[in-house]
Amino acid sequence: MDTMGELIRVGITGQGGFMGSHLYNYLGTKENDINRINFERSYFENEIALQEFVKSCDVIVHIAAMNRHEDEQVIYDTNVGLVQKLIAACETTNSTPKIIFSSSTQEERDNLYGKSKRDGRQLLENWASKTGAEVTSLLIPNVFGPFGKPNYNSFIATFCYKIINNETPTIINDSLVNLIYINELSEVFYNEIISEEKENIKSFVVPHTSSRKVSEILELLKEFKVQYVDHGQVPKVDLQSFELDLFNTFTSFIPxxxxxxxxxxxxxxxxxxxxxxxxxxxxxxxxxxxxxxxxxxxxxxxxxxxxxxxxxxxxxxxxxxxxxxxxxxxxxxxxxxxxxxxxxxxxxxxxxxxxxxxxxxxxxxxxxxxxxxxxxxxxx
Incomplete structure (x- = not known):
């Protein structure tokens, strides 16, 4: 995409959320390639602001979404509604930015969150077919990393928060979980942003980088608490390892x-x-x-x-x-x-x-x- 040596103008919907803020910060380390276009949550309630945003971007990473709510229908309506607003802004301004859609491996599950991602992707792909724009959908496994919101972003964030605050986490289902660390996911997004392959519609499953049982993760976090918080000792965390990523996630919750x-x-x-x-x-x-x-x-x-x-x-x-x-x-x-x-x-x-x-x-x-x-x- 960067054929003329110019910076790629990238906007991230959901810039203030867990994945969005990490990606925004990660792209800040790529200043030779990327010009970050600021996005505010209020843009989705302001047609003019959203239109100005889409006109300003070469690439839009659409991350904004609701993950949890007591009423699943609210999740579905919110997530599909955000996609519809984004498409409407592009159509009104005749803008065809490349859109990278943050979807989920839950697409095939029988829940309204997964369905909202599947239907949102279909809307974007229909728009791309009509306009010749590029849409790439990433089906993302469970994501973890620093600064996550407990009881919202991931069970790892919940575990870290509870252990730091001397509460006892509970395991509801001790399954094997496929995981990707947020820095690794940001790199996947970045590689897709700078990719010069011209594909009208593309989707792929983002490979997980580790698989761990929930109980195994909990034991590691408890050990971090004993060694690091209680005794000031940095535990054994090898370079470029799941344990190091988990440790950096854990320490982000320490007051x-x-x-x-x-x-x-x-x-x-x-x-x-x-x-x-x-x-x-x-x-x-x-x-x-x-x-x-x-x-x-x-x-x-x-x-x-x-x-x-x-x-x-x-x-x-x-x-x-x-x-x-x-x-x-x-x-x-x-x-x-x-x-x-x-x-x-x-x-x-x-x-x-x-x-x-x-x-x-x-x-x-x-x-x-x-x-x-x-x-x-x-x-x-």
Missing amino acids: KAYFPRKFTKHTDNRGAFVEIMRAGTAGQSSYSTTVPGITRGNHYHTRKVERFAVISGKASIKLRKIDSDEVIEYILDGTEPAYVDMPIWYTHNITNIGDTELITLFWINEPYNPEDADTYFVEV
């Missing part, structure tokens, strides 16, 4: 008030001893010195687990989720050594706010690789 965590300081007539890091996984340790008034960092990661430990001097550590204006600040003082772990998708920095040299120890779960740094620079 920000959990940090900073004070170290245990052992002092005798020789001086002091502090254990900085205990982990069941390999990683890279380093340290920095920072002169007063200087700030380091202002970047975020999408997969890395990282710990900042202040052992001497006084520091301000600031975090901001990249799609939020809220800044979280922690003040650490080396007289009481403490650490803060950096959540993924949060840009972060550290500033020496004292009048002496600041010494900070860093641990990260993978050695730095300049070819795949997973480091994106954004001011806090």
Whole structure:
């Protein structure tokens, strides 16, 4: 599609939801290819705004949908209605953006959510047949990842929330579940966005990347709680593994008030001893010195687990989720050594706010690789 070297203008309906916000943020790391067109939920209630939106896009990823409601008919009517509004806006403006439709492997199930996806896809394909536009439908398995809504997006989000809040999750059906991590799904969407294949109508099942029993996932999450929350130890999470993705999902539910965590300081007539890091996984340790008034960092990661430990001097550590204006600040003082772990998708920095040299120890779960740094620079 990007034949002239111009940026592809991409809009995402449902930009504020779980899948939509992750995709929006993921596309923000692809600024050489993608120009993100902002979408607001209110556009579906404002014909003019929706028409302006569709005219502005080369590609629309249609994710907006209702997943759960007490009345299944409301789910069906809402989801089909959103597709109808999107098509109407395209027809009114004679716009033919490529539409990538987020469907579900539940299409074939006997429920109104699955039927809403199946019928929505049919409407889009009929529109594509009439206009010559491109429509690609992705049939997506169960999706999990950070910042999901408990009791709505996935049972994993519900389990994480309950375990963090010392509640007991219940297993209704201990089945084998096919799963895909949200970063992996965002990559599938991205590859479809930049694809230059010209197919009028296409649909495919997005392959799942892991299969786990519900009870197996619950046991892993309970173990994360014991090791990480209760004892400050990073569990064994191999690089590019389901366990690492699950761990990053789990930690996103930890309240920000959990940090900073004070170290245990052992002092005798020789001086002091502090254990900085205990982990069941390999990683890279380093340290920095920072002169007063200087700030380091202002970047975020999408997969890395990282710990900042202040052992001497006084520091301000600031975090901001990249799609939020809220800044979280922690003040650490080396007289009481403490650490803060950096959540993924949060840009972060550290500033020496004292009048002496600041010494900070860093641990990260993978050695730095300049070819795949997973480091994106954004001011806090």
